[in-house]
Amino acid sequence: MLRVDQVVSGYGPIDVLKHVTISLDKGEIVAVLGANxxxxxxxxxxxxxxxxVRKGSVTFGDKVLNGLSPAEVxxxxxxxxxxxxxxxxxxxxxxxxxxxxxxxxxxxQKGRLDAMYAMFTILAERRKQAGGTLSGGEQQMLALARGxxxxxxxxxxxxxxxxxxxxxxxxxxxxxxxxxxxxVSILLVxxxxxxxxxxxxxxxxxxxxxxxxxxxxxxxxxNEMVKQLYLGGTR
Amino acid sequence: MSIDIFLxxxxxxxxxxxxxxxxxxxxxxxxxxxxxxxxxQGDTGMxxxxxxxxxxxxxxxxxxxxxxxxxxxxxxxGLLVERFMMRSVRSRSHLSLIMLTLGLSLLFQGLAAFLFKxxxxxxxxxxxxxxxKLGPIILGRQDIVVLLAAIATFGILYLFLYRxxxxxxxxxxxxxxxxxxxLGIPTPSIYMLVWAIxxxxxxxxxxLIVPRFSLEPSFMGxxxxxxxxxxxxxxxxxxxxxxxxxxxIGVVENLVAYQFPAIKDSFMLIVIVIVLLxxxxxxxxxxxxxxx
Ligand SMILES: Nc1ncnc2c1ncn2[C@@H]1O[C@H](COP(=O)(O)OP(=O)(O)OP(=O)(O)O)[C@@H](O)[C@H]1O
Ligand SMILES: [Mg+2]
Numbered sequence: 100m101l102r103v104d105q106v107v108s109g110y111g112p113i114d115v116l117k118h119v120t121i122s123l124d125k126g127e128i129v130a131v132l133g134a135n136x137x138x139x140x141x142x143x144x145x146x147x148x149x150x151x152v153r154k155g156s157v158t159f160g161d162k163v164l165n166g167l168s169p170a171e172v173x174x175x176x177x178x179x180x181x182x183x184x185x186x187x188x189x190x191x192x193x194x195x196x197x198x199x200x201x202x203x204x205x206x207x208q209k210g211r212l213d214a215m216y217a218m219f220t221i222l223a224e225r226r227k228q229a230g231g232t233l234s235g236g237e238q239q240m241l242a243l244a245r246g247x248x249x250x251x252x253x254x255x256x257x258x259x260x261x262x263x264x265x266x267x268x269x270x271x272x273x274x275x276x277x278x279x280x281x282x283v284s285i286l287l288v289x290x291x292x293x294x295x296x297x298x299x300x301x302x303x304x305x306x307x308x309x310x311x312x313x314x315x316x317x318x319x320x321x322n323e324m325v326k327q328l329y330l331g332g333t334r
Numbered sequence: 335m336s337i338d339i340f341l342x343x344x345x346x347x348x349x350x351x352x353x354x355x356x357x358x359x360x361x362x363x364x365x366x367x368x369x370x371x372x373x374x375q376g377d378t379g380m381x382x383x384x385x386x387x388x389x390x391x392x393x394x395x396x397x398x399x400x401x402x403x404x405x406x407x408x409x410x411x412g413l414l415v416e417r418f419m420m421r422s423v424r425s426r427s428h429l430s431l432i433m434l435t436l437g438l439s440l441l442f443q444g445l446a447a448f449l450f451k452x453x454x455x456x457x458x459x460x461x462x463x464x465x466x467k468l469g470p471i472i473l474g475r476q477d478i479v480v481l482l483a484a485i486a487t488f489g490i491l492y493l494f495l496y497r498x499x500x501x502x503x504x505x506x507x508x509x510x511x512x513x514x515x516x517l518g519i520p521t522p523s524i525y526m527l528v529w530a531i532x533x534x535x536x537x538x539x540x541x542l543i544v545p546r547f548s549l550e551p552s553f554m555g556x557x558x559x560x561x562x563x564x565x566x567x568x569x570x571x572x573x574x575x576x577x578x579x580x581x582x583i584g585v586v587e588n589l590v591a592y593q594f595p596a597i598k599d600s601f602m603l604i605v606i607v608i609v610l611l612x613x614x615x616x617x618x619x620x621x622x623x624x625x626x
Pocket of ligand 1: 111115133134135136137138139140142182305320
């Protein structure tokens with residue numbers, strides 16, 4: 100469904116991604132793991148058109164995404180939940196959600212909003228509250244709900260468990276599992292390698308802008324290098 | 335100062351303040367959404383007023399139509415400025431954006447001086463007729479129009495910002511532009527829309543004000559400085575603050591001018607300095623600026 104083919108992209112004079120190739124099939128959860136600065140966020144930004152593809156191509160279904168604006172990519176059915184959540188602090192929870200479905204007709208927005216409130220009851224309770232007043236966990240739920248608002252076929256998630264308490268991390272991963280059941284494919288960038296590999300079908304390991312390793316989640320969990328570098332001790 | 339004089343000075347100050355509010359609201363709208371201080375706001379209005387002047391005097395277009403055309407012309411100028419000047423520079427250097435608006439201001443002044451000469455021209459008021467008496471207060475008809483226009487503009491801007499999805503998008507951009515782009519909000523079209531609205535306001539404001547002065551290339555200069563003062567006083571980040579700030583400055587200035595005519599204009603600069611020193615967030619501002 101998604102194909103990133105030999106993609107080069109970066110900032111200013113620097114290429115961060117150096118011929119990255121990854122793919123994702125319908126219904127899959129694919130994890131992208133890697134150390135700080137490996138280029139995971141850059142990969143997601145490149146897919147959603149926030150930064151330009153310099154070489155190679157990004158295709159979604161039979162549509163080439165190269166050169167599309169983020170607004171156009173969302174319309175194709177891809178949503179992006181950014182690292183650090185980026186909730187609009189002074190807008191209400193409801194406005195945060197509505198803005199995530201900007202291009203959608205009002206009648207449909209209403210239905211999506213109800214679906215989000217049904218799925219995340221905490222957001223329904225806080226609908227008129229300013230986004231900035233939510234707790235970290237609540238903000239992450241809001242960020243996930245914003246990602247779901249446009250009814251995407253593919254969601255790009257950038258470190259959804261970052262900075263959350265273990266119990267909330269559990270909730271986030273449960274939500275992702277639930278999303279897979281409902282037919283949304285997920286490209287998941289995470290530092291939490293252990294939980295990601297438990298959830299994902301396949302994974303890629305990114306090292307300084309290149310795919311160093313790829314395979315099924317089971318293969319990678321058993322890989323010695325992965326164990327040492329990403330699963331060792333701390334988690 | 336008798337109470338009658340005080341009342342008259344205050345009300346007339348409000349009508350002057352309404353002018354600053356009109357100019358200030360346009361500046362704040364653009365500033366908040368695009369993070370650019372538009373130093374060309376006043377002179378955009380000045381230039382459009384010249385166009386309006388010739389429409390009225392030479393082409394004999396009816397005044398009400400001229401008003402609509404001037405607002406439309408302002409919107410078009412705003413669109414063009416954002417599309418062909420701001421957009422290409424935005425991603426490269428923020429400071430150059432602000433310098434660009436300064437350059438634009440000089441461009442309009444130079445163009446006006448070159449095309450229309452610098453000698454002052456009398457601009458006919460939108461409404462003529464005897465002043466209206468409300469008890470002890472005497473008010474010119476044009477002054478009432480200006481006051482009503484400021485109130486209407488405030489209402490329309492409020493509705494735009496808080497009742498339309500484009501307005502919500504503009505507010506979201508002012509809080510977190512990156513997030514707005516990530517969510518797929520078409521930020522370039524919102525920037526264009528906001529520049530169009532802001533510049534349309536510039537045209538409206540200048541046209542309403544000019545009968546009180548005379549039309550010349552520099553007539554908006556001081557008014558823009560006062561509008562900036564209004565914005566600083568109001569807290570830099572809300573249309574509401576700019577409106578109230580403008581009214582307060584209009585009134586204070588008028589009272590000061592009555593007692594101490596010599597310091598009328600410099601007084602406002604002193605106000606800016608004091609406000610910045612004592613309460614940098616202004617009357618209605620947020621303590622921290624989210625954009626920086
Ligand atoms: N906006 C930017 N401008 C310039 N360089 C950037 C920018 N964002 C990231 N970089 C650089 O690109 C490289 C990859 O960054 P990226 O954010 O993609 O890494 P990451 O894998 O997401 O890291 P982390 O785990 O810390 O989030 C880094 O060297 C970073 O300094
Ligand atoms: Mg990152």
